[in-house]
Amino acid sequence: MDNLLLALYAVVTFTVMLLPSLELLGGGSAGTGGLYLADGALALVLAATILWRRLRWEPVGGWLVDERVETREMRVVSTTYYWCWTLGGREYEGGDLMPALLCAPMSRGRAHTLWVDPGDPSRLLPPSWRERLAVYLLWAPVVLSVGLGNLGWRWEPGMRLLSLMVSHPLESVLVLGTTAACVELWWSRL
Structure with missing residues (x-):
């Protein structure tokens, strides 16, 4: 779910950045302050979701089982980490797709703290939650200030x-x- 939200946010952000350029190339005026504000608001909502989960979900000890690196044209595009954890005597597995921009090296054989939903222990807060949170919190003020500037607020x-x-x-x-x-x-x- 978190990987889908990150991909959706990347598509929305790319669209918000691309639309004004296309409109200006066509000779129109870019009145896109609202789009930037919506993009910034979405970043803040996604950041709040991560923080809410981090504060409400249970920490468990987990370990890295496997990792797969996807490359295109000799460049690393993303890495998928596969995790295993035990809660209540039952073993669970989950994956975390990390784009190359967010990729922090993970080590096998070392215990990692994972955060899981107490109501459904198969739901995992991806271990890349810090990197995702940083992206959202660093990008939100930029697009919000651009959006407010486009609407005439200084x-x-x-x-x-x-x-x-x-x-x-x-x-x-x-x-x-x-x-x-x-x-x-x-x-x-x-």
Whole structure:
């Protein structure tokens, strides 16, 4: 299910990015602020779904059984990881398709924490949930701000911050690095 949602979101995002370009090439005006807002809202809904599952579902010990790498034209396109876990004396198996962009190496023979639905232990929150959550949470502000900008809304503090970052690049890099370190610390505790 999560793989289907990720694929659906990729198709929606690609369509949202492609439609304004085609409209502008045809000589029309791109009034697509609403499309960008819908794409950003969808990203936030998918992120909330992942977080809700992570907080409500049970952690279980699982192990990597197999992995299959799909390549096209000498490039890795995706990797499917197959997992096995035991809950209540019963063994379950599930797969997690990870696009190459999200692919984090997994090691066999090492225990991994998997999150499963207590009502239906065969449902697995893919171990790539952190990467998926990062994609949704990093992309949502971008498309939401573009959508709001297309609708004519300008956030003055944001514009001042942007001009301050351009005029003070060294301090901006230090602040961004500190912010990234704090996010990484928080992220590792999830």
